[in-house]
Amino acid sequence: MRKYSVFAVAREAMRGHRGWEAQWTSPEPRKDYDVIIIGAGGHGLGTAYYLAKEHGITNIAVLEKGWLGGGNTGRNTTIIRSNYLYDESAGIYDHALKLWDGLSQDLNYNVMYSARGVMMLSHNIHDQQVFKRHIHANRLNGIDNEWLTPEQAQEFCPPLDISRTARYPINGAALQRRGGTARHDAVAWGYARAAADRGVHIIQNCEVTGIRRNPDGSVAGVDTNRGQINAKKVGVVAAGHTSVLMEMAGVRMPLVSYPLQALVSEPIKPIFPCVVMSNTVHAYISQSDKGELVIGAGTDQYSSYSQTGGLQIITHTLDAICELFPIFRRMKMMRSWGGIVDVTPDRSPILAKTPVQGLYVNCGWGTGGFKATPGSANVFAHTIANDAPHKINAPFTLERFRSGRLIDEAAAAAVAH
Numbered sequence: 001m002r003k004y005s006v007f008a009v010a011r012e013a014m015r016g017h018r019g020w021e022a023q024w025t026s027p028e029p030r031k032d033y034d035v036i037i038i039g040a041g042g043h044g045l046g047t048a049y050y051l052a053k054e055h056g057i058t059n060i061a062v063l064e065k066g067w068l069g070g071g072n073t074g075r076n077t078t079i080i081r082s083n084y085l086y087d088e089s090a091g092i093y094d095h096a097l098k099l100w101d102g103l104s105q106d107l108n109y110n111v112m113y114s115a116r117g118v119m120m121l122s123h124n125i126h127d128q129q130v131f132k133r134h135i136h137a138n139r140l141n142g143i144d145n146e147w148l149t150p151e152q153a154q155e156f157c158p159p160l161d162i163s164r165t166a167r168y169p170i171n172g173a174a175l176q177r178r179g180g181t182a183r184h185d186a187v188a189w190g191y192a193r194a195a196a197d198r199g200v201h202i203i204q205n206c207e208v209t210g211i212r213r214n215p216d217g218s219v220a221g222v223d224t225n226r227g228q229i230n231a232k233k234v235g236v237v238a239a240g241h242t243s244v245l246m247e248m249a250g251v252r253m254p255l256v257s258y259p260l261q262a263l264v265s266e267p268i269k270p271i272f273p274c275v276v277m278s279n280t281v282h283a284y285i286s287q288s289d290k291g292e293l294v295i296g297a298g299t300d301q302y303s304s305y306s307q308t309g310g311l312q313i314i315t316h317t318l319d320a321i322c323e324l325f326p327i328f329r330r331m332k333m334m335r336s337w338g339g340i341v342d343v344t345p346d347r348s349p350i351l352a353k354t355p356v357q358g359l360y361v362n363c364g365w366g367t368g369g370f371k372a373t374p375g376s377a378n379v380f381a382h383t384i385a386n387d388a389p390h391k392i393n394a395p396f397t398l399e400r401f402r403s404g405r406l407i408d409e410a411a412a413a414a415v416a417h
């Protein structure tokens, strides 16, 4: 595939941009592949890319029931950070953060990673203790995270109201300067283009309706609405629909699927230089390059597979945003939408082999998997290629819910996720 460069852009500008080729091909599915990946979100496409690039496996199909990037990858609020509490989490999220740094160059595709800083607001003594514990734990793992006074927090984010009369007064903040955002669609497109360039088949509008097994129990392939496709290895990377797919192979998952919503305002001039999260009040906000305020809510309280959520959830979020940032009170909201997130009991992901030989699963990212995309895809590719986990994802097993060796980021955050 032709390399994107300043010369290519200049050449195409001279001839009316008629020379660009399609970013990825849309082949008919073959009968057999070495590996099938179910789900063309960032994690699935990234897995295919690293399988091809780092493990030399190119006879791969990525099967997607809708359009690539149309799941949670294209619906999230794009926050990237690695300041989780436990060592296991530090390992995987910081592996991802390091890959984000060179991802545009690696893919030859501008994913617009912007390390503008993620600031988490502390409103009470409990928040302060939790954040300081995170800061110390992160530093021991070589991860940047620092404590700011309210004045320093306002200096970093001028629209922040730090008056003592605010509804939710701020007594400090934890700042990860390397945290930030990336353009989510570009992540899916960049991985798709780079994977297709290495021979990976990306097959959209192809819904997996069954996972077939050999008489010895191992994976034989999948049934789809476009026919049967064989493969010795199948990776399920289907976020909110993981339980449904794993059920097809007879594996019960410790997951609950919930709608999670986000919304954007009308575009305004650049005013908001970073990402701000308030776990206690439960709202988070950043400003996109188009100028919209990008606002995220919490999950709905009931499980569902509909990509819409309850109105009361986003109105609560807007209440919180207006209390934290009174200057936004008169802004109009332009769009809201939902995605289906797959939540584990400890709010940490599962990236592992399964009891079915040749079947692998990457799921349970819940409300926070976008940030992990490159790291997750990279170690999941290793797991599939070697039929054994990478040391970074070795702790993220299915068995931990039986053995009790949880990676309890739910308890560590000490707020509803």
Ligand SMILES: Cc1cc2nc3c(=O)[nH]c(=O)nc-3n(C[C@H](O)[C@H](O)[C@H](O)COP(=O)(O)OP(=O)(O)OC[C@H]3O[C@@H](n4cnc5c(N)ncnc54)[C@H](O)[C@@H]3O)c2cc1C
Residues within 6 Å of the ligand: 038, 039, 040, 041, 042, 043, 044, 063, 064, 065, 066, 067, 068, 069, 070, 071, 072, 073, 074, 075, 076, 077, 078, 079, 080, 206, 207, 208, 209, 237, 238, 239, 240, 241, 245, 260, 261, 262, 296, 337, 338, 339, 340, 341, 365, 366, 367, 368, 369, 370, 371, 372
């Ligand atoms: C509103 C919202 C805000 C979020 N904000 C953030 C954030 O700020 N930061 C962060 O880190 N994370 C965030 N997340 C979470 C993040 O989006 C996800 O964890 C991540 O994108 C999951 O990526 P994925 O590739 O695993 O899944 P997806 O992108 O959902 O891809 C899975 C794909 O599988 C396909 N599929 C499902 N069933 C089948 C089938 N039977 N056959 C074929 N294909 C199938 C789906 O169509 C889908 O395209 C947010 C999520 C939402 C919904």
